[in-house]
Amino acid sequence: MNPLLATLGGKLTERWLNLLVLPGALFLAAAAAGTTLGHRHWNDVDELRTTLNDLAVRPALDHTGTAALLVALILLTATAASLAAQFLGGAIEQYWLRYARDPLSHALVARRRRTWMRRERQLDAAYPTTHPDADPGANATANATANTGDRDADGYTVPIPAVPFARIQALTDARNRVALREPTRPTWYGDRMQATADRVEAAYGVDLAALWPRLWLILPEPAVRHVQSAHDSFSAAARLAAWAVAYALLACWWWPAALVAVGCATVARSRARRALEALAGLIEAAVDVHGRELAARIGLIGADSTQLLDHETGDRMSELFRKAE
DSSP, X not given: OHHHHHHHHHHHXXXXXXXXXXXXXXXXXXXXXXXXXXXXXXTOHHHHHHHHHHHHTOGGGGSHHHHHHHHHHHHHHHHHHHHHHHHHHHHHHHHHTOOOOSHHHHHHHHHHHHHHHHHHHHHHHHSOOOXXXXXXXXXXXXXXXXXXXXXXXXXXXXXXXXXXXXXXXXXXXXXXXXXXXXXXXXXXXXXXXXXXXXXXXXXXXXXXHHHHHHHHHHOOHHHHHHHHHHHHHHHHHHHHHHHHHHHHHHTTTOTHHHHHHHHHHHHHHHHHHHHHHHHHHHHHHHHHHHHHHHHHHTTSSOTTOOOOOOHHHHHHHHHHHHTOO
């Protein structure tokens, strides 16, 4: 039992140091250096060294008890700063995923929608067209150089030559950086989760918000672990964004902190997009793989049935889970 407690204590101490003490201590060190140097002497190492030497030779620090209390105070302050960053990170996470309920959010949605529509029109214009009235020789050449294709509203093949395909891919990526579908939320993060819900509803006719808590209860452990890992990565990116806010505030007294803030914000944005992309994909995959199992467990389809989850079953699941709301 004692080795088990020692192992758990070591892991908890390691997590406490990595998640709370070290980030907070780093910020406290930057804050102490910044407030000491200021904007005018932002890189004066000699002044910083002199200040540290003056602090070290104070008589009170010769006492072991005073030094221990000082270390404990620094640890507690660093922990408090990290807890504040975690609280702010949770608020940032909710802000990223918010709905448009205020004038500013509606304005952001309108601006993002205009950008998305402009890139959608550019993408539509980039597709070459093939029509029965066109030159047959040109059509044959286009078909020979095509590496992919689609059909238009009349059912005629629309080949995509190799050269335009690269432009089409670039325009598609540019549009998707705004949103996968026409924006309805103020941020890319919210629209990415909304796109997942829309795709699930279009495929199975089920309300993802009502389905997910029930589906979560029957997911196998590997799936739960992957989803939780993606969500934790997204939360960690939000906490990093919170530290970017903290260093931006510190830049009011010491301008080099602004560089740290920009770096933290850039990394946080990149990590958040990757994590949320993975999370949305895992949620959609969980519905694809285990949605029929949930329908069988609640008795909407037979346990030995091999049919796919259809819209009728999805509608019945949504109606049941919503409790006639």
